[in-house]
Amino acid sequence: MKSEVRVDKWLWAMRVFKTRTIATAACKKGRVSMGGNAVKPSRMVKVGDTVDVRKPPVTYTFRVKGLTENRLGARLVPDYLENLTPQSQYDLLEMTRISGFVDRRKGLGRPTKRDGREISRFKEDSYSDQFFLDWEDDDDDKDFPDGDM
Numbered sequence: 318m319k320s321e322v323r324v325d326k327w328l329w330a331m332r333v334f335k336t337r338t339i340a341t342a343a344c345k346k347g348r349v350s351m352g353g354n355a356v357k358p359s360r361m362v363k364v365g366d367t368v369d370v371r372k373p374p375v376t377y378t379f380r381v382k383g384l385t386e387n388r389l390g391a392r393l394v395p396d397y398l399e400n401l402t403p404q405s406q407y408d409l410l411e412m413t414r415i416s417g418f419v420d421r422r423k424g425l426g427r428p429t430k431r432d433g434r435e436i437s438r439f440k441e442d443s444y445s446d447q448f449f450l451d452w453e454d455d456d457d458d459k460d461f462p463d464g465d466m
């Protein structure tokens with residue numbers, strides 16, 4: 318068994334990221350940190366280290382319990398990492414999921430039919446009582462006898 322493993326390999330093996338390329342890119346973008354400092358993909362992790370992974374809007378925190386370079390089945394992951402992510406982060410994730418149609422991130426494509434109905438319903442509820450436009454086609458010249466406005 319190894320005493321140290323690259324952080325990008327470990328994150329990929331622990332199924333935090335779908336591919337190792339994505340894990341490497343996250344490290345390069347500064348989304349992976351240890352001890353409050355951003356780490357490069359080649360940084361070595363040891364048993365007992367704490368790794369923070371920022372996947373907006375949530376920051377996950379993991380403690381290294383075991384090391385491997387090979388991708389594991391999902392059932393084996395708890396033997397190699399301990400999830401220390403606070404409940405407040407999961408609450409934030411749930412709030413974002415619920416209100417996701419209001420603040421749609423760029424690149425998600427067109428809204429689905431369901432999203433469109435929810436947006437329409439939201440707009441109707443929000444604006445119908447606030448604005449009342451009264452357009453009259455009366456002669457406005459009565460207000461200004463000289464015809465000057």
